[in-house]
Amino acid sequence: MVNIKQIAKQAGVSVTTVSRVLNHHPYVSEDKRLRVQQVIEQNSYTPNSQAISLIRGKTRTVGLILPFSHHPYYHAIIAGVMEEAYQYGYHVLLCQTSYNPDQEREYLHMLSTRQVDGVISCSRVLPWAEFQSYSESGPIVVCEYTEQSNLSAVYTDHYDAFCSGIQYLLDRGYTRIGYCVGRKTSASSQARFRAYQNTLHAAGLEVYSEWIFPDCIHMSDGEQIAKQIAKMDKPPSALIVTGDEAAAGVMLGARQYGLRIPDQLAIIGYDNQPISAGLQLTTIDQNLQEIGRQAFSLFYERSLDPTLTSAKRLIPYTLIERSSV
Amino acid sequence: MVNIKQIAKQAGVSVTTVSRVLNHHPYVSEDKRLRVQQVIEQNSYTPNSQAISLIRGKTRTVGLILPFSHHPYYHAIIAGVMEEAYQYGYHVLLCQTSYNPDQEREYLHMLSTRQVDGVISCSRVLPWAEFQSYSESGPIVVCEYTEQSNLSAVYTDHYDAFCSGIQYLLDRGYTRIGYCVGRKTSASSQARFRAYQNTLHAAGLEVYSEWIFPDCIHMSDGEQIAKQIAKMDKPPSALIVTGDEAAAGVMLGARQYGLRIPDQLAIIGYDNQPISAGLQLTTIDQNLQEIGRQAFSLFYERSLDPTLTSAKRLIPYTLIERSSV
DNA sequence: ATGAAAGCGCTAACAG
C-alpha cells in the first residue's frame, strides 16, 4: 500500500505539498500540483482514511441503532437516514441490538471510542439516565419523545395521533374499538393507552382490556389476532393496529376466519407502508422517512457545531383514508 | 478525551504496560494490572479505535453495497449479513448506490482507503473488469453468480430455480405461462429468460414476449401488471414473479381487476417473504438470509487469511407450495 | 516483568 511519503518522494516534493494538493489548498504552484497529481494517478494512491479520522477526530460516520433490521418500520427510517447522510457525504453504520441492553451499550460505546461521530437510536432499552450519559462523547438523536436535556429527539405525537384515529372511528359510528401495539411497555404504547382511555371515556364508552392486543409486530401476529377476534363473544368492531404489516396480517386473517372488512371489523393501520396501499388499508402515516431524515440532520448540525444544544422535532402525521374503515 | 498516555501517567506506569493490560497480554504483574484497571475505570477510558485501526490496518467493518434499502429482498440479505457479522464482532457499513456507477465506485473505493476491510455487493452495475479491480485492496463478495476469479460469490442458480418453477406450473397443466422480473438486463433476468425459453420449447410450447413483464419490483408494479393482464386478449394463465412483494401486488391487483387466483391466474412468487405466507402465495425460497450469512463468512475467511483464493458458494432454493397455484 | 522509542499515515503550525 503506497503512502503519502512515497508519493512525495516520487514527485520530488514534501509530504506537506502532497497533502495540500490532496486537500485542494491554495498556494501550490501549478507545476508541482500537476506533478503530484500525476504521481498519485500512476500509483492509484488514495489517502488512508483511518489516519485522517485519527488526526481530525472525525469519522464522518453515524451509528444507526435499531432492534432488528427485519421490519418495514425500520427500513423506512433507514432509508430516510441514508438519504440525508449521503447528501452530506456521511456513512451509516448499522447497529442491531435485538433489544439487548448489553449490545446497546456496546454500540453507544462506539461514540467513546470515536468509531462514529454520533448515534441515531430507534430503540432505546437502557434507562434514560445511562443512555443519556453516552452523549458526553457525541451527539445522540432518538426517534421517540424524550425530555432528557442532552438528547436530540425526532418524534411523532403518538397520543395525539392515536386520539385522532379513535375519533375517526367514533365519528363513523364505531363504538367497540380495540387496538394492537408492539411492545406494551414502550413509551409510545403507554401514550396510546392513555389516548385510548381518555378518548373513550370522553365519549362515554367503556374500555375493555380484552380489546387491547400487545406484541403485535409482524404479519403473523396480526393473523393470530384476527383468529382470536373471530372467536370472541364480544369482539371489537374496529381496530387500530400500530404498523401496516401487522394490520395487513389482521386483514388477511380476518378474511381467512370469515370477518368482513370493514363491515364486521374496521381497521386503521400505521405508517403508510406500500402494503397498506395494496390492501386499501386506511392508515396513519407518521412519515417515517422524514423522521429518519430529520434525525440525521439533527445529528449533523450538532456534529458540526458541538456547542449547539439538543433539539426536539415533532413530525406531523396524516390520516390516509382508504377503504378498511 | 483521556488517552493512554494520561492513564499511564496516573497509574504510574508506561504506556506499554497500559497497552498490555488493555490487550490482555501476559507478563504484567498483578498489582500493576489492578492499578491500571482502576485508573481506566475511574476515567472511563476507552481506546481510540481509529488509532488502533490505523496501526493494525484493519477496521473490523465490512461495507454492504446495495442499490436501495427500500425493499424486503435487501432486508433479508442485510439481516443475514448482520447476524453473522455480529457473531464475529464486525460492523456493517451500509452503502446505497441507487444503481449509480459513480456511487458504486466511491463505495468500492473505501476498500482502498482502508475504511472497510472488505465489501459485500448485492448490486453491481460497474463492468466486471473494473469491479474486480478493486479486489486488490481487499476481499469482495458478490451475491450473484460470477466467473471472475478474484471475486467470491454466493448465489442462487436462477436458471435452475426458474426451470423448476415453470416445470411446476407445466405439471399442473398450465400452458400459458408468463413471468415478471426486475431489471431486464441483470444477469439473473437473462438466465431466467433462457430457462423460460428452453423449458417451454422442450414442452413444445410457444414463447410470447407479451407475457414477459420487466421492471416489476415493488408492490405497485405488480398491481399494474395485473391490470394489464386483465385487459389482455390473450392473457397468461400463470405467472412467476421474482419477488413476493411484487407477486403480492399482482395478487391484490388481480383481485381488484376481477381475476380469480389461481383459477384465472396462478402465481409463483420468490423469496418466501412474510407477505407470501400471509397471502398463501406459493413461492420459491432462495434463502436470502443464508445468502447474507454466507457472504459475510466468505468475506471473513478471506479477511483473516488474505492468501486464501476466492470461493463460490451455491445456495439451494426450495419451492414452497401454498395456494396461489 | 517493564519501559523507551520508533513508527502507522496523515495534517497543521511554523518558519522560511
Next chain:
DNA sequence: CTGTTAGCGCTTTCAT
C-alpha cells in the same frame, strides 16, 4: 509558495 517538524493515540520491537 514550500518544507521541517511535531504530533493524533496506539502497538510493538528491543533492550533492560
